Amino acid sequence: xxxxxxxxxxxxxxxxxxxxxxxxxxxxxxxxxxxxxxxxxxxxxxxxxxxxxxxxxxxxxxxxxxxxxxxxxxxxxxxxxxxxxxxxxxxxxxxxxxxxxxxxxxxxxxxxxxxxxxxxxxxxxxxxxxxxxxxxxxxxxxxxxxxxxxxxxxxxxxxxxxxxxxxxxxxxxxxxxxxxxxxxxxxxxxxxxxxxxxxxxxxxxxxxxxxxxxxxxxxxxxxxxxxxxxxxxxxxxxxxxxxxxxxxxxxxxxxxxxxxxxxxxxxxxxxxxxxxxxxxxxxxxxxxxxxxxxx
Numbered sequence: 001x002x003x004x005x006x007x008x009x010x011x012x013x014x015x016x017x018x019x020x021x022x023x024x025x026x027x028x029x030x031x032x033x034x035x036x037x038x039x040x041x042x043x044x045x046x047x048x049x050x051x052x053x054x055x056x057x058x059x060x061x062x063x064x065x066x067x068x069x070x071x072x073x074x075x076x077x078x079x080x081x082x083x084x085x086x087x088x089x090x091x092x093x094x095x096x097x098x099x100x101x102x103x104x105x106x107x108x109x110x111x112x113x114x115x116x117x118x119x120x121x122x123x124x125x126x127x128x129x130x131x132x133x134x135x136x137x138x139x140x141x142x143x144x145x146x147x148x149x150x151x152x153x154x155x156x157x158x159x160x161x162x163x164x165x166x167x168x169x170x171x172x173x174x175x176x177x178x179x180x181x182x183x184x185x186x187x188x189x190x191x192x193x194x195x196x197x198x199x200x201x202x203x204x205x206x207x208x209x210x211x212x213x214x215x216x217x218x219x220x221x222x223x224x225x226x227x228x229x230x231x232x233x234x235x236x237x238x239x240x241x242x243x244x245x246x247x248x249x250x251x252x253x254x255x256x257x258x259x260x261x262x263x264x265x266x267x268x269x270x271x272x273x274x275x276x277x278x279x280x281x282x283x284x285x286x287x288x289x290x291x292x293x294x295x
Contacts, residue, residue: 004076007069009036010048014058014066078275090279091118097130097140098123100193101223104243105141108291112284119280127193133272138281140270141288151270152277154285157293160241160263161202164253169233176236179203179210179260186217186235188226201238202262209262227253240265242293267292 012022012033019033026033041048048062058066098105102125113121124130124137132140132151141156169186176182182203190199198219203210217235220226223243230237231252247253269285271277 006036006040007072009033010040011066011069011073013037013049013056014062017056019056089118090116090283092280093120093122094280094284095122095136095138096124096284097132097135097137098125099142100125100127100221101240101243102141104223105288105292108288111291112287115287116280116283119284132270138271138278139284141267142270143265143267145266145268148270150273152273153268153270154289156267156269156285156289159265159267159293161238161261161265162241162244162248162255163201163236163238163257163261164230164244164248164255165236166231166233166252167254169230169235170254170256172233176256179205179212179257182214182236182257183212185215187214188229188235188237189214189216189219190223190226190238191219191221193221199238203257203260204262205260210260 009022009026009028012025013019016022016025019030019037023030023033037048044065046061046065047059048065049056050059102123109121109123113119130137130140132148143159173185174181176185187201191197192199198216200211201214203212218229220229223239226237226239227244227247229235230239231247236256241248244253248255269288271281271285
């Protein structure tokens with residue numbers, strides 16, 4: 001009998017406290033169980049059971065060995081499950097939480113749905129701090145660092161903050177050359193839906209953050225609204241570069257004050273830690289990592 005087979009026989013005997021019952025469950029004779037245990041004891045050089053004519057009980061060494069065997073069996077089952085899941089075709093519901101700016105990822109999400117039609121996406125767009133495990137999310141997309149030890153994470157890509165305005169606005173109001181000149185400009189702000197506060201613009205000089213009470217021309221909680229207002233010439237907006245890539249390419253928005261911005265944003269995918277990663281989660285995270293910040 002091989003090593004794993006001997007461990008299985010030992011665990012069955014230890015759990016049932018009977019060679020007869022263990023043999024019945026394993027489909028072998030009680031004598032075969034006893035011989036397998038004896039060979040295992042000889043190999044280990046310790047006695048695992050106290051034997052009497054009526055029952056068997058674990059020795060102290062046997063109890064320690066049983067706990068280790070249970071861990072080994074658990075790892076083996078997890079490995080089997082992981083391989084089984086890896087062979088399975090990705091499919092089923094996938095519950096995903098994205099920031100409100102995630103609506104800008106809809107083209108990539110649509111491409112994922114075409115590539116993996118058996119995966120049914122349930123998309124929740126919110127800027128609040130969700131409890132990934134308690135709320136039953138399979139994947140959460142967020143900026144910043146992952147602080148929850150119960151979660152695994154993968155970096156999807158970096159992004160920069162940009163200050164942008166329409167050519168018409170800049171022609172009318174002038175192009176700011178220093179952060180201080182923003183005090184004379186119309187500024188389009190983001191009010192965080194959870195904190196209710198205006199989000200500060202990440203302005204830097206010599207590595208130090210600058211704090212200004214910038215003028216408020218308009219306030220919006222979504223990226224799309226600020227993009228629209230900026231394109232219509234109502235002022236300067238602070239936006240992630242992935243949100244305005246196309247507008248900058250076609251010159252409907254123009255970046256300003258780029259040397260004065262803290263550009264260190266990171267977008268991550270997070271999911272509950274576990275012994276294996278479900279195929280639907282794996283292909284979703286891989287797809288976003290390849291596509292989200294491409295181009």
